Amino acid sequence: MSYLGVGVSPGNVPVSHSSSTTNLKVIDRRVRVAELVLRFLICGLGLAAALLVATDTQVKEIFMIKKKAKFTDMKALVFLVIANGIAAAYSLLQALRCVMSMVRGNVLFSKPLAWIIFSADQVMAYVAVAAIGAAAQSAALAKLGQSELQWMKICNMYDKFCNQVGEGIASAVLVGLSTILISCISAFNLFRLYGGNKNKSSSRW
Structure with missing residues (x-):
């Protein structure tokens, strides 16, 4: 069978992968x-x-006694400060690693390094969410109080x-x-390394 008068079989027609490679590069750049x-x-x-939390203080005079509110009075706020500082x-x-990778261009992204980054990012996400939950609960108690336990609304006095x-x-x-x-x-960057069509020469983080 011939195409345009040239004896080339359908199985031997060259297929260009330039478009798919370009799409992968665009996706990689956006990621x-x-x-x-x-x-x-x-x-x-x-x-x-x-x-914001660590530098927050307010002094109130209650029954001729000055009381100073600070974040160390609530363990949940201490946890929030530490967690966000670490994050x-x-x-x-x-971010510096990302910048260096972009400057260098092609950087081999090994599976062990990908696993380390993935695990660290997972831990940071869990810690950040846990700190938010603890701080939000403490803030709600300070704002609304708890009448059943006779906990007063602290924010009525320490509004600032x-x-x-x-x-x-x-x-x-x-x-x-x-x-x-x-x-x-980071999960996407890790698990795409296990793809069957992985291009070893492409740059990965």
Whole structure:
């Protein structure tokens, strides 16, 4: 059988993979950019959350006695500050790794390294979400009180302190959501290494 007068069988017709390769490169580039943006976002928001809560204080005079509210009075807030500080530092290191990978171009992304990054991102996501849950519960008790246990509404007295803590928790929520997205990206980067059509010469993180 011939095509256009040339004796070439259908099984011998050359197939171009340039379009599929281009699509893979575009996807890979978008994943890299998304990861880099999220890493820096976590770094900035995590630092903001930690500073907002850690530097928050308010002094009130109650029955001629001055009482100072600070984040160390609530263990959940201490956990929130530590968790977001660690998340910010970790994300900064990972962001620098991403920048170096983009500058170098083709970087071999080994399976052991991918597993380490995936596991670390998973741990950070769990820690961030746990810190948010603990801080949110404590904040709710401070805001609403607990009449059954005769716990008063602390925020009625320390309104400025509670407002700033609320801003810190809001930043921490964004950090938690970003860590979840990052863990999804690291999972994608890991499990695509096990694909049957893996191109060893392509750049991976």
